[in-house]
Amino acid sequence: MNSWEQAYQKWNTFQNLDVSLKARLDDLKNSNQALEDAFYKELTFGTGGMRGILGPGINRMNIYTVRKAVNGLANYLLANRVNVKDRGVVIAYDSRYMSKEFAVEAAKVLGYYGIHTHVFESIRPTPILSFAVRYLGSTAGIMITASHNPPEYNGFKVYNETGGQIILEEAEKIIASIKETADELSVPYLELEQLAARRLLTWVGKEIDNAYLERLAQITRMDPVILNKEKELSIVYTPLHGTGLDLVTKGLAQLNFPNVHIVKEQAIPDPAFSTVESPNPEEHQAFSQALVLGKQVNADILLGTDPDADRLGVAVLTKDNEYQVLTGNQLGSLLLDYILKRNDPVIYPNARMIKTIVTTELGREIANSYKVETIDTLTGFKYIGEKIHQFAATGETFVFGFEESYGYLISSFVREKDAIQAAVMTTEMANYWKQQGKTLLDALDDLYVKHGYYLEGLSSLTLKGKEGGQQITKIMETIREQPLKEIAGLKVEKVENYLTGERASMKDNKVEQINLPRENMMKFKLEQNAWVCLRPSGTEPKIKCYFGVCGNSREASKQKLAALQEKMEGIIAGIISQ
Known part of the structure; x- marks a missing residue:
């Protein structure tokens, strides 16, 4: 037996x-x-x-x-x-x-x-x-x-x-x-x-909710005069059948945003998530009903939180009266820039922005422009929370943390990604840029012009069950034992093996230690500010491949990103078929 x-x-x-x-x-x-x-x-x-x-x-x-x-x-x-x-x-x-x-x-x-x-x-x-x-x-x-x-x-x-x-x-x-x-x-x-x-x-x-809301009200960067006025910004919000409705709406009310329109069909907690294919704000289909309501009320932004309200997705009204969904990297970069723009620069020499190693390098460029240091962690917000805790001993100041998978933290009274904080700050930020005659997309374009056209992508392959787990293991072992030397015409400059904790330079064969915990992950840093990272999911039967590029134009970055993704998907398919 x-x-x-x-x-x-x-x-x-x-x-x-x-x-x-x-x-x-x-x-x-x-x-x-x-x-x-x-x-x-x-x-x-x-x-x-x-x-x-x-x-x-x-x-x-x-x-x-x-x-x-x-x-x-x-x-x-x-x-x-x-x-x-x-x-x-x-x-x-x-x-x-x-x-x-x-x-x-x-x-x-x-x-x-x-x-x-x-x-x-x-x-x-x-x-x-x-x-x-x-x-x-x-x-x-x-x-x-x-x-x-x-x-x-x-x-x-x-x-x-x-x-x-x-x-x-x-x-x-x-x-x-x-x-x-x-x-x-x-x-x-x-x-x-x-x-x-x-x-x-x-x-x-409700005692803890009320205490949380008191702290939430304090994260605003608005001037008192603006804070106390009712804003014209029009907002659509969907909790996607989850937990975010009460606290997100109360948080927005505290900042005097009265024009908040709720997707009523998705305001009801529902374990079947009956109105969406997936309750994931990373996926555009999750915004389908919010898009309809947004056009009805001419909303400036659409907000969507996942079922446990730790991730936030945002869509922005374009000049063509359509909605464009921001990526997690884009929204995180915008939030970082707004927070640093509205902070007292006296704290910056000791301030720290924290991101994961698969999160956009645009964040580092923005932080550098304010002379704020960036700290990289492994994938997962737990590492960001751990680093914040260490600041109590080092005396460093946390100013912002984010990851590409739609997780953000503005204030450290919470030590986990917080879509409530992010929803409130995103709304405040959208209102700020509206007062300057800009949308969040305009502000994002300004960041690209200033720092370079950083674009990122993710390819995710689901491999379920016992056989799927074996296939994921095979992919990682093959990539680790036979590291790539070039990807889509771009030479590999450094190979980072997070399982052994070693970073190897292809130019001079030097090996240095990576000062992070061990994890089953491989990252390839390529020429021209490009990179690829391969990592099995820790929570789902998936293997994920992350991509990042930077070009001197949006079109050049798009072409480079597409080439990387096509090449890596072919490599993974080839390993599985062996």
Whole structure:
């Protein structure tokens, strides 16, 4: 009997198996392929948590895999943190299937160990969970979300006492603790009635929201006279069936933006995300209904937040009365320039802008023009949050952080990407440029003229299941063992192997260390300010290839970018077919 069959039999013969999971397991009994995928491995708890398809099995998100993860977290906290039981853990959740149920299960397991939990009484954005950990002085936070994944997914993210996602060292210890829990079906827990009787559970209402909104009001760069006036800027906003509606609209109201039009069909929390193909503001189809409403009300900008409101997408009205969706790199560059333009330059010698290594180099050029230093991190906002925490010891000042995948942070009272902050600041910025007779697109063109036409692209290949995972491994191993020397006619100048932590120069064969944590990623720096980076996704069954170029015209950059993407897609397809 295969190991997956043994795991399946254990579940199938477990007499107290959850009724709904038992029914779904029965539905799969005639499909060995489906059963193997559900049981051939344990759902991976990665560097920040876990994410997977809902359903029965050890490779699925369900009450048993959640309990096991929380059991490991509880034991880790008790062994590595002080005053854990009283400081407790904050738990929030979004609008997905089973989100509140998983939040309650987490509280029940933590309660068994006498750890107090603060559980939000209704759905909340991820940045509110980050803020809540810091506000309450808790020892950790749990966010139940799968971000912008399809409806059949859910996830479990862990935050440390700084309000940021757990760092690598913490993740490794938590993973080890989880592995010590041998049987996910027999994790101990208390019932809700027991939690209440022992005063181990507090339901959280609006107190933390109000405290967050107070801090949000302080991030504005507007002059007091302008701040107190009602603005004419017309805004359309969609929360894409998620958690952002309440706080985004209140945040805009605080800055006196009255002309906010909500996409009503998408204002209702809906785990099926029934009006979109994908609730991902990175994809243009997510704006389809916002585009219709935008034309009806002649909106200057369209805003869209993903289900857990940590990512923001923006579209801008063009001179042709159409809407152009900004990329994450473009919006991040605009926000950075506006924030630095409106800050006191006296802070700049000590100020730091933080971006990831696959985020546009335009950000560095903008920061340099204000004499602000740029810090690069690995992909993932957790590394930006970690770096901000280190500033308390170094005395450096955080001014802005962003990543290409639509994640931005303006103020560090949150230690996670924050679409609420970004939505408010984007609206303020659009209003500022409107007063100058410009749109955000005009402001972006000015940045290109000044700094160069930086363009970026992303090619993403989905490879599901066991076989897909093997193919992703094969691609990365081949690229690592046989590094490219030229791509689309551009010579490779440096090869960065983040798994070994080495940067090799092709010109003089010198090798230097990369001062970043190890990760399964390869980056090729090319001549003419171009680059390519290959990286498996940490949250989805995908391998991603990032591209960046800079030319002296928009058309030249477009041609160079298209050539890079075509070449890399061909290389990857060739490796898979071998």
